[in-house]
Amino acid sequence: MSGRLGNYALLLALLAAVLASFVYLGIDLGALLGGDSLSQMGQYAGGFLQPDFSPKHLHAILQGALETLAMSAIGTLLAAVLGLALALPAAGRLGWLALTGARLLLNALRAIPELVWAALVVLAAGLGPNAGTLALALHTSGVLGRLFAEALENAPKEPAEALRLGGSGQLAAFCYGTLPCVWPQLIAYALYRWENNIRMASVLGFVGAGGLGQMLHVSLSLFQEARAATVMLAMLLLVLAVDALSAWTRQRWVSA
Amino acid sequence: MLKPVLRDPAALPRLALTLLALLLLWPGLRLSELNLAVLVERDNAANMGHFVAGFWPLAHDREFLQLLGRSILETLAIATAGMALALLLALPAALLASRALSLSAMHHGGRPAWWAQAGRWPVRGLLIVLRSVPEIVWALLFVRAVGLGPTAGVLAIAITYGGMLGKVYAEIFESVDPRPSRALLMAGSPRLAAFAYGVLPNAAAEMLSYTVYRWECAIRASVVMGFVGAGGLGQQIDLSLRLFAGGEVASMLLCFLALVLLADQLSRLLRARLL
Numbered sequence: 324m325s326g327r328l329g330n331y332a333l334l335l336a337l338l339a340a341v342l343a344s345f346v347y348l349g350i351d352l353g354a355l356l357g358g359d360s361l362s363q364m365g366q367y368a369g370g371f372l373q374p375d376f377s378p379k380h381l382h383a384i385l386q387g388a389l390e391t392l393a394m395s396a397i398g399t400l401l402a403a404v405l406g407l408a409l410a411l412p413a414a415g416r417l418g419w420l421a422l423t424g425a426r427l428l429l430n431a432l433r434a435i436p437e438l439v440w441a442a443l444v445v446l447a448a449g450l451g452p453n454a455g456t457l458a459l460a461l462h463t464s465g466v467l468g469r470l471f472a473e474a475l476e477n478a479p480k481e482p483a484e485a486l487r488l489g490g491s492g493q494l495a496a497f498c499y500g501t502l503p504c505v506w507p508q509l510i511a512y513a514l515y516r517w518e519n520n521i522r523m524a525s526v527l528g529f530v531g532a533g534g535l536g537q538m539l540h541v542s543l544s545l546f547q548e549a550r551a552a553t554v555m556l557a558m559l560l561l562v563l564a565v566d567a568l569s570a571w572t573r574q575r576w577v578s579a
Numbered sequence: 580m581l582k583p584v585l586r587d588p589a590a591l592p593r594l595a596l597t598l599l600a601l602l603l604l605w606p607g608l609r610l611s612e613l614n615l616a617v618l619v620e621r622d623n624a625a626n627m628g629h630f631v632a633g634f635w636p637l638a639h640d641r642e643f644l645q646l647l648g649r650s651i652l653e654t655l656a657i658a659t660a661g662m663a664l665a666l667l668l669a670l671p672a673a674l675l676a677s678r679a680l681s682l683s684a685m686h687h688g689g690r691p692a693w694w695a696q697a698g699r700w701p702v703r704g705l706l707i708v709l710r711s712v713p714e715i716v717w718a719l720l721f722v723r724a725v726g727l728g729p730t731a732g733v734l735a736i737a738i739t740y741g742g743m744l745g746k747v748y749a750e751i752f753e754s755v756d757p758r759p760s761r762a763l764l765m766a767g768s769p770r771l772a773a774f775a776y777g778v779l780p781n782a783a784a785e786m787l788s789y790t791v792y793r794w795e796c797a798i799r800a801s802v803v804m805g806f807v808g809a810g811g812l813g814q815q816i817d818l819s820l821r822l823f824a825g826g827e828v829a830s831m832l833l834c835f836l837a838l839v840l841l842a843d844q845l846s847r848l849l850r851a852r853l854l
Contacts, residue, residue: 333852341663344656348729348810355725364724393610400604401613434836438715438803439813442820447627448617456611457618526715529807530817533612539716540807543723555716562711 370548371555380550383538384557391534391561394452394527395520398459403513405460406467413472425468432465437523441532452533459520459527470512474505518569525558535561633825643827646815647834654811654838657729658797661736662790668741673748676702679778680752680770685761703749709742718804729810736797736804747789748782755781788850795846802835812838 345352354360409429412421441458448454483500487493528536535558542550587593617623676699678684683692691699714735721731752774760777764770805813812835819827 329852333849340659344659344663347652347656348660348733350660350730350733355730360725367724390610393607396607397604397611397613434839435832436799436803438806439816439832442806442817446630446820446823447623448614449623451612452610453612453614453617456613457615522713526713529715529719540719543719555712558713558716559708559711562713563707566711 367548371552373549374552374556375547375549376553380553384535384554387535387538387554388557388561390452391524391536392521394455394532394534395459395517395524398456398524399463399513399517399520401456401460402463402467402516403509405464406471407509409464409468410471410475413468414475416475425472429465429468429472432461433469434465435462437462437520437527438530441527442530445531450531450533455524455527455532455534458532459524463516463520467512467516471505471509474508474512475501478504515569518565521565522562525561630823630825633823634829636826637830637833638824638826639830643830647831650812650815650831651834651838653729654798654801654805654813657732657801657809657811658736658794661733661801662740662794662797664733664737665740665744665793666790668737669744669748672702672706672741672745673752674774675699676706676745677749677752679749679755679757680760680764680774682764682770685764703746706742706745706749709738710740710746711742712739714739714800715804715807718809719807722808727808727810727814732801732804732809732811735809736801739800740793740797744790744793748786751782751785751789752778784853787853791846791849791853795842798842799839802838 409425411417412425413429415422437458440461441455444454444458444461448457478501482504483496486496486500491499524534524536526536528534528538529540531537531540535554539551539554539558542548542554618627674680678691678696678699681691681695683695684690717735717738718731721734725731725734755778759781760773763773763777768776801809801811802813802816805811805815806817808814808817812831816828816831816835819831
């Protein structure tokens with residue numbers, strides 16, 4: 324009985340929180356939906372209904388899409404390298420001091436979203452896809468580092484130990500004893516993050532970090548709705564294609 | 580006596596694979612204009628060093644703290660209000676898109692007739708479009724349409740998360756035991772009643788749990804959306820970044836991390852309570 328009362332209290336609290344949010348933000352839904360503003364929004368939206376399909380613009384979009392793909396691929400690759408470098412200490416292979424330091428660093432890298440990293444890196448490295456690539460690499464290395472560290476911790480120890488007992492060096496034991504056991508998992512994680520990063524790379528341009536996002540931001544800022552509509556279509560296609568491809572590959576290779 | 584083979588027998592194929600990968604990566608490197616050297620160039624490094632050095636001491640004067648408090652509350656409010664609107668959008672859409680309440684399905688062994696299924700596709704397509712366009716793109720569009728400020732953020736969250744919740748709700752409705760709702764429908768109850776008494780009791784816990792999880796994501800998203808001018812903590816971070824006010828950026832980033840951690844804990848608590 325008290326559990327049920329508690330549930331009602333919880334629901335009431337949630338409702339109160341929702342109401343308080345609307346009041347705090349001062350959103351006037353009536354003004355938003357009533358009269359003038361709706362027709363204004365309709366007019367604005369109407370500009371998007373005639374996408375610009377001129378060959379020149381399409382060529383620019385193709386370039387932007389390729390840039391987005393390249394940013395995500397290179398960013399993920401850099402992140403995989405950096406992540407593996409950080410995963411070794413984070414998996415406790417180099418003593419507890421390195422373990423604590425590496426985990427702290429990984430958490431910090433991961434906790435800050437890609438877009439915030441991009442805004443920071445744009446300050447340091449200037450506008451353009453370079454900044455986007457680095458931002459993706461920074462955030463993703465935090466994510467991959469943690470996943471890689473877990474994979475390394477769970478890897479069977481026997482093969483590496485056998486090699487060590489056979490007289491091989493530490494590096495060789497790692498490369499030929501541990502790495503082959505975790506290799507498929509590391510690649511699966513990296514590919515999964517790449518998929519995420521393609522989606523992310525297409526919007527990083529909003530803070531000036533290149534790719535399709537930058538095109539969209541520029542054309543929206545110049546009120547070129549027709550061009551913006553084409554860029555949005557391209558983004559949508561890119562995201563849907565990546566989704567379909569990853570679903571297909573997963574079905575083909577993972578669940579088999 | 581056997582002589583040890585010191586050469587790695589797999590060296591050649593590995594070398595070939597590496598070369599192939601590099602060959603494939605070359606256009607990528609050109610397109611992404613990757614240049615790590617800019618980070619250590621003297622001017623850039625000095626600028627960045629100066630900026631990062633400004634991180635300490637954290638900004639903590641009274642006025643700034645008040646501003647910080649307001650923007651944190653705003654971020655929370657954007658996420659909550661956005662989720663409320665998303666629910667309003669998601670529930671009807673899920674009811675329309677789900678085949679859990681299909682009348683024609685009952686006579687065809689659980690598979691709805693083709694025309695009924697075709698009628699569901701427009702709703703499903705709409706949901707796909709709503710959730711496939713990233714929330715920050717919606718935010719940018721709404722900033723242009725309704726002006727800078729939290730309203731754009733609320734609408735962007737409502738639309739993207741409405742699309743996500745709608746799809747997931749529809750799937751949850753289909754995944755629960757169909758027998759209670761089928762019995763009700765067979766006995767002649769209207770579809771909404773069959774939903775409320777046949778489907779909802781079994782689906783509510785999972786729906787609530789997913790909604791709370793999405794609320795947690797919405798907090799993160801609303802911070803990020805601030806960078807295009809949709810209000811909240813993100814907008815303040817963007818402003819301080821442009822002013823090169825390192826101390827303020829550091830304080831706000833720390834607050835953001837604390838906020839995400841808190842939301843994570845709260846959502847875990849709520850989900851444990853509700854399930």
